[in-house]
Amino acid sequence: MNDSFATRLRARLDKCGPLCVGIDPSPALLAAWGLDDSPTALERFSRTVVDAVHDVAAMVKPQSAFYERWGSRGMAVLESTIADLREAGAMVLLDVKRGDIGSTMAAYAEAYLDKGSPLAADAVTLSPYLGFGSLEGAITSAMVNDAGVFVLARTSNPEAAPLQRLVADQVLAGAGAANAGHTPFGPVGVVMGATLPALEHSLADLNGPVLAPGMGAQGASPADVARLFGSVRHLVLPSVSREVLADPVRLRARALTYRDECAALLAPRAAAQK
């Protein structure tokens, strides 16, 4: 029998520490690395990141958009990047932010969560704006496939606040209901930006992981992650992309610095001292 998503993520968090590193091969980063904008460069970039961070990050998060730019050639690189990560023992969070009516959602779930799919990941990001209930099939599929999902609740971009403030509690309630009774926690995570000025929502009944993007390029720090999510420190996965990816030579060192800082600030001991 395979371990559940949460059991695998718990083991990775305990082994590697609390950090997710994004693979975002944007044209700007390819240029910064001295690479041209091509599928070959995409592959070189992705391989370099996999080699540098696969044992540092609890999860690695390829951003699908940067591969989709290249059509089928880009998708082939995404497929091989997912395979490389898995072979290296990393957990893959595929950032696709999908959300649609039930029947279409079922096809997305088949594409990204079914164990036999060429793009199968350990987890995907989902958008709840067709209603939390529209994600039910994907959540069931995640459970059947020992995978997970991360549903957008309060994203890191400032313009999201007026809209998401109104619905985030529904997302958190839906996720909490799906996760109830699961140990060590459930397969339905949420996305909450490390850039939020204040938390504004209770995570007490979530019983699922919290992906917290926004460190580095978007201005948040590991201290912000600890300030916002200290109450669920054992469930937080701070995420960073551009700041770590900026320089191929310092990539691993930067990831290690973020990892160590997050681990120190989110350690149980830090809670007791507070």
Ligand SMILES: O=C(O)c1cc(=O)[nH]c(=O)n1[C@@H]1O[C@H](COP(=O)(O)O)[C@@H](O)[C@H]1O
């Ligand atoms: O789902 C995400 O990862 C995500 C959620 C969010 O609220 N904000 C956010 O920036 N992201 C992703 O995180 C990456 C940007 O991270 P940075 O380069 O570290 O700012 C992009 O791939 C975004 O799509």
